[in-house]
Amino acid sequence: MLFRVFAKDHLINLYDILAVNHIVGPLCKGLDRQGAPLYDFDFIYDFAELQLDYTATIHSLKRFVLPPRETLCTFDLQKDGWRKQVDFNAYKPTVYFGLHACDINALNKLDKVLTGNVYPDPYYAAKRKNMFIIGVGCTPQPFCFCKSMGTDSVLHGFDLFLTDLGDAYFAEIHSARAFAFINSLECREPRQSEHQRFVEVAQERKSRFTCQVDTTDLTKILDLEFQAEVWRDWGRKCLSCGTCANVCPTCYCYGIEENVDLGLQHAGKTRHLYSCNLIDFAQVAGGHNFRPESHDRLKYRYYHKHRGFVEAFEESLCVGCGRCGQSCLASITVPEVIASVRGEGGDHA
Amino acid sequence: MHRLPFVDVLAEQQDSSRKQDLASFEYTFQAEITNVYPLTATEKLYQLQIIDPGERQRFSFQPGQFVMLELPGIGEAPFSISSSPIRHGDIELCIRGVGNLTNFLARAPRGTIVGISGPFGTSFPVEKMQGHDIMLIAGGLGLVPLRAPIFAVLENRSRYGNIDIIYGARNPAELLFTYQYDMWRQFDIDLSIIVDSADADWQGPVGRITTILEQRIAAASNIGKNTYAIVCGPPVMFKFVCDMLIKARLPMQQIFVSLERRMHCGRGKCCRCNIGSTYTCLEGPVFDYWSVMNLKEAI
Numbered sequence: 001m002l003f004r005v006f007a008k009d010h011l012i013n014l015y016d017i018l019a020v021n022h023i024v025g026p027l028c029k030g031l032d033r034q035g036a037p038l039y040d041f042d043f044i045y046d047f048a049e050l051q052l053d054y055t056a057t058i059h060s061l062k063r064f065v066l067p068p069r070e071t072l073c074t075f076d077l078q079k080d081g082w083r084k085q086v087d088f089n090a091y092k093p094t095v096y097f098g099l100h101a102c103d104i105n106a107l108n109k110l111d112k113v114l115t116g117n118v119y120p121d122p123y124y125a126a127k128r129k130n131m132f133i134i135g136v137g138c139t140p141q142p143f144c145f146c147k148s149m150g151t152d153s154v155l156h157g158f159d160l161f162l163t164d165l166g167d168a169y170f171a172e173i174h175s176a177r178a179f180a181f182i183n184s185l186e187c188r189e190p191r192q193s194e195h196q197r198f199v200e201v202a203q204e205r206k207s208r209f210t211c212q213v214d215t216t217d218l219t220k221i222l223d224l225e226f227q228a229e230v231w232r233d234w235g236r237k238c239l240s241c242g243t244c245a246n247v248c249p250t251c252y253c254y255g256i257e258e259n260v261d262l263g264l265q266h267a268g269k270t271r272h273l274y275s276c277n278l279i280d281f282a283q284v285a286g287g288h289n290f291r292p293e294s295h296d297r298l299k300y301r302y303y304h305k306h307r308g309f310v311e312a313f314e315e316s317l318c319v320g321c322g323r324c325g326q327s328c329l330a331s332i333t334v335p336e337v338i339a340s341v342r343g344e345g346g347d348h349a
Numbered sequence: 350m351h352r353l354p355f356v357d358v359l360a361e362q363q364d365s366s367r368k369q370d371l372a373s374f375e376y377t378f379q380a381e382i383t384n385v386y387p388l389t390a391t392e393k394l395y396q397l398q399i400i401d402p403g404e405r406q407r408f409s410f411q412p413g414q415f416v417m418l419e420l421p422g423i424g425e426a427p428f429s430i431s432s433s434p435i436r437h438g439d440i441e442l443c444i445r446g447v448g449n450l451t452n453f454l455a456r457a458p459r460g461t462i463v464g465i466s467g468p469f470g471t472s473f474p475v476e477k478m479q480g481h482d483i484m485l486i487a488g489g490l491g492l493v494p495l496r497a498p499i500f501a502v503l504e505n506r507s508r509y510g511n512i513d514i515i516y517g518a519r520n521p522a523e524l525l526f527t528y529q530y531d532m533w534r535q536f537d538i539d540l541s542i543i544v545d546s547a548d549a550d551w552q553g554p555v556g557r558i559t560t561i562l563e564q565r566i567a568a569a570s571n572i573g574k575n576t577y578a579i580v581c582g583p584p585v586m587f588k589f590v591c592d593m594l595i596k597a598r599l600p601m602q603q604i605f606v607s608l609e610r611r612m613h614c615g616r617g618k619c620c621r622c623n624i625g626s627t628y629t630c631l632e633g634p635v636f637d638y639w640s641v642m643n644l645k646e647a648i
Contacts, residue, residue: 017351018351018353020351020352021351021353072375073375075421075422077421077422080460080462081379081462082421082462084375084421084464086375088358090358093353093354093356095353113617113618114618118616118617118631119370119616119617119618120370120371120374121374121616121618122358122371122374122375125358125371126356126357126358129356129358129361130356132353177351177353180351181351184351223645252618252620253619253620253621254614254618254619254620255613255619255621256613256614258419258420258421258422258423258425259422260421260422260423267421267422268422269419269421271613271619274619274621276620276623281611281621282610282611282621283611284611285426285445285447285448286445286447288584290584290610290611290624290646291646296646300623300646303625303626303645304620304623304626307625307626308626308627309626311626312626
């Protein structure tokens with residue numbers, strides 16, 4: 001990795017260099033009831049809109065790489081047959097300006113399952129290949145437990161990562177195109193004092209994480225406690241609404257739907273993101289439901305994130321962004337659920 | 350101002366096999382319904398032929414694997430292949446009309462073009478079973494995925510020991526493939542059939558499949574370490590049948606089950622078929638009993 005330092009007021013120059021492309025970044029969408037700003041990722045048309053000091057976005061980046069509804073293919077229906085046309089729905093590269101480490105890590109985790117060796121998904125791969133990612137350091141929020149999940153810093157999967165040193169940005173450069181962009185700014189190699197400042201900033205940030213999840217032996221504990229009563233307690237609270245999956249940066253489950261156009265000449269196949277908390281997720285033809293109860297489905301979600309994915313890829317699918325807990329209508333949070341399954345933290349339900 | 354270059358994933362991938370993987374994700378073979386045989390009031394056997402002769406010859410599968418069948422605009426669903434593997438792209442699927450896709454299919458005339466992708470999933474290790482006795486135990490529609498291994502075994506009958514087929518259905522009218530029973534028996538196969546409730550013409554035994562399995566195990570001295578079992582049926586059946594087989598001293602890794610789950614992709618992406626955290630479409634549908642015991646909520 002190469003490093004450069006540039007003055008903070010040069011950031012607008014970097015934006016201007018990239019502005020010929022689509023730019024997606026964090027912007028303020030409104031205020032909540034307490035008057036605090038609500039952030040989300042969206043297309044940015046003006047540097048002033050870009051809120052790089054954002055706390056956390058409500059939604060993840062998912063809708064840009066795994067659209068909630070996506071047409072996988074269309075069919076021309078003819079009298080004696082049909083023809084299929086496949087379109088990966090990627091037309092332009094996009095700059096993602098200002099992602100936190102957790103969201104970049106979420107993409108890296110999705111890569112493992114969606115573009116791995118077994119049936120790589122071209123729809124996802126096409127969008128993923130056309131991303132230019134600029135990460136920024138975050139301010140830990142009270143609900144962030146990324147430090148426990150090992151995703152509070154990011155090693156790869158970005159082009160450029162910016163850390164605010166107060167008067168300058170410290171840039172980690174991870175691709176040739178990023179190097180070219182940075183070199184067209186007024187920048188220089190960091191001095192020894194800036195190395196030190198960079199490490200201090202990172203340490204200071206790490207010290208501000210408050211929320212924790214104990215992941216020691218979690219895969220085994222989840223197996224041991226499969227029949228535990230606490231799952232039923234959480235199941236009684238859970239509304240099975242699927243909001244957690246909606247805001248989760250790594251929930252990728254989907255369903256397929258086919259539709260015929262009204263003119264009967266064309267048909268289409270659409271995938272729509274789904275949630276394992278929805279009641280018919282595992283219902284098969286004939287009506288048998290493998291997870292009929294709310295607690296079965298909630299438990300399954302934790303099993304997939306914290307056990308199954310770990311078994312397959314040696315890391316959890318959860319990045320600890322805490323969005324699910326923030327959005328949950330029943331206030332179910334991952335740290336509380338895991339603590340209760342471990343037999344810690346008394347009155348939860 | 351710098352315009353980022355657009356990356357075409359198919360052009361970008363240097364590795365040609367990888368490029369082909371990406372391109373084939375949504376590829377379907379066009380296949381024609383060449384024949385439809387009604388088996389019962391709700392199940393039909395569809396003979397499908399992959400239209401392109403080259404693709405038809407290259408299409409190969411192992412007994413126990415499944416395909417995704419697609420009717421454009423109507424839907425897509427997984428179905429076990431129930432024909433012999435040596436027939437390549439001339440496949441047979443036995444399908445019950447229960448939903449949108451299957452009921453549409455039930456009304457589709459001969460000559461309808463459908464899409465087939467696959468084959469997907471794991472298979473019954475019929476080669477490893479050579480030299481051993483085999484028990485095939487099916488309940489209801491469970492006979493459908495077992496028909497491919499039955500064919501595979503019959504085609505090399507002399508390489509196997511005793512073969513038992515134990516088949517249970519709700520009533521005689523729901524028995525599948527009745528026209529083949531005599532043929533199977535000619536190959537020195539012990540076929541026992543039991544129904545939950547008899548009708549006026551039924552001569553055979555009445556009761557649960559476990560009743561007849563118990564009798565078979567009690568009568569035969571050879572069932573045990575040298576026996577492989579293949580089990581498929583409704584969810585409640587697995588536990589009872591497998592428990593009896595374990596008691597009859599069949600090793601866990603010689604008992605195979607074929608599990609049913611909802612699937613939307615067949616390619617380990619949609620997560621609908623996950624059991625605990627294992628993809629039924631990739632690591633199944635055929636599991637040995639140890640894997641099933643090891644998976645939470647599998648049976």
